[in-house]
Structure formats: C-alpha cells, structure tokens
Amino acid sequence: MRLGILLLEEDMSAFCSLARRADQTGVDSAWTIEYYNRNSLVRLAAMAATTTRMTVGTAVTAAFARAPLMLATAAADLATIAPSRVVLGLGSSTARMNSDWYGTVADHPAPRLEELISLLRQLNAHRSGPFTYEGRFYALRFAHLERLPTEPLPIYTAGVNARMVEVAGRAADGFVGHPLASRTYLDKIATPAIDAGLQRSGRDAASVKRVTQVITAVDDDRLAARRRAALQVAFYSTVKTYEVIFALHGFADERARIREAFLQGDKEAMLNATSDAMLAEMAVFGSRDEVIEQLDRYAGWADEVILYPPHFGVTVDELRKEQADLIDLIGTVRAGTRRTGKG
Helix, strand or coil: CEEEECCCCCCCCHHHHHHHHHHHHHCCCCEEEEEECCCCCHHHHHHHHHCCCCCCCCCEEECCCCHHHHHHHHHHHHCCCCCCCEEEECCCCECCCCEEECCCCCCHHHHHHHHHHHHHHHHHHHCCEEEEEEECCCCCEEEECCCCCCCCCCEEECCCCCHHHHHHHHHHCEEEECCCCCHHHHHHHHHHHHHHHHHHHHCCHHCEEEEEEECCCCCCCHHHHHHHHHHHHHHHHHHHHHHHHHHCCHHHHHHHHHHHHHCCCHHHHHHHHHCCHHHHHHHHEECHHHHHHHHHHHHCCCEEEEEEEECCCCHHHHHHHHHHHHHHHHHHHHHHHHHHHCC
C-alpha cells in the first residue's frame, strides 16, 4: 500500500520546501487541494517542478470552477513538467462553494463531471484541425486547434454520496476518498458504487485506482494527537454533504451536538462531542507505531493512503510540525520496507 501526504501549507515557499522534503524522504506521493486561499493547479505545478521522484496530484481540484479548455491546457503543461508523475484529481465541491466562492453553475454534478472527463480526454487527444464538442453541459467550437502531443494525465474523481462515487467507475482512472471515509464506508458505500460504475462502462476493477485520505495525527503525547484528530473530524461533521458517512455509523446525535457547538463558536464543546467511536472509524492518531498499526485497516482496500494532517484549531507552526512529522513517519516506513524487501 503506497503512502502519500496532503500538504496544507499556505505559504508557497514553505509548501515547496515540504514537497522537496517529502520527495527526498521516500514519500510515495504528495497532494494539494483547492480552497479559497489555495490554487490547486499552481501548487501542483510547483510540486511537479521542485520534485524528481514521487507522484504529485490534486486531492482535489474544483472541477467546475474553470472552463474545460483551461483544465485541458493546464493538464498538458503539467504533463511536460513531470512526465508520468502527475495526477489530476477532480471533485464537484459543495453546492455552496460553487455558488458563493466560484460563482459557477454546478447542477447535476455527477453527470456533469462524467462529461467533463470525456471532454478533457478528447481535447488531449486532438492534434490539429477543427474541434467541435456538443454535450449536455459543455459546448466548444474551434475552427482550428493545434496542440503538441502530450501524455494524458490520469484523472481521479472524488465523491461521498454513491452517485458521485460511481463517476470514478464510469469514467475515471481512480477514486479519491474523503478524509472522513472510514473503512466501513469504503466497503459498504464506495465499493458498490465504483463497481456499479465499472459495470455500466464495461471496464474491469483494475481500471480504477483506489485512493483514500485519512485524518492522521502523530504525537508521542496521545492526548494531544487525539485532540487534533478530533477537532478535524468535528469540523467536517458540520458539513451537510458528508451526512451519509455519519448516518452509516449511527453518529447522528454526535453530529448534531457538534454542529450546535460549531454554530456557537465553541471548539471545546465540538471536541467534547466527538466520541471515541467516531475517531476509531474516521481518524488515526498516536505514536508512530500506533499510527502505522491503525493504517493497516485500509490494507486490502486502498492502493494508496494519503495522510491528511489536521488543520482545524491548530496554529501554523503546529500544522507545519505535523506535516514534517508525517513525512518522516512515511520515510521510516519506507526505510523499513527497503530493509525487509517487502512492498
């Protein structure tokens, strides 16, 4: 099982330094996100240019915030910076993010994303001459469109509700699970949805890489690690889009208390409402050995696990230390793998 890290550092200089450290330490992959204070494609290009070995990707880029041509040209440029090392992860984002942050239309997100993937692949394959695309959601017309040949980037898609997850099986090269995605959720909701998409598209299981993010806090002070992990789980508990995960586990009462505390701006109450049972499903935390042991629960499902450092309720310095510690943890695992010869 490959191990990667999501880099949440806001300062670009520090971000690139962390990416280089991860590359040199033996981390399998490093990922970045789209947010109101981060441009995922700029950061992906920076990682591609400042590393030499590991896979770099977005987990994820807001699929509907850019015109398809802008995504296609960015993908072509990225392919030339780090050949065979770049993954384009796409997600629909929440309805509020699309309307309030990006000012874009995002109705029918699952079929819209599926169509976008098809369009991006057609744009990548085109070399010269006229180009016309007429779809349900997108229409492009070029009297003449010339492109240098570039390798197509693998496209992974993210989702939480079953219909969004199904897009990965229907059209994508991989699936990226949400940081809250428990092993139970991955088995009972994500896997059947991916399989349904594969069946509909006539592809086999090997067509889709299975990747998931895992909220991870590493600290010899187990209570400190628990606090950071719990605050991150609590933060995500407030988002309605992720309700399906909490309902699956029967955590509706905890979620309601966390949401009430969040609306009151009471982080301690959010923390207190986050139960041990929630954390046992939705996070890993503790010493290096404890974290490595807990990550084993994703073996057999995930081709790759992305360690997700908690960022809610922590300082900039705490987040930087967490990211550096997670990089070192993966380096330790990889060094042990090299010594034993096990993959």
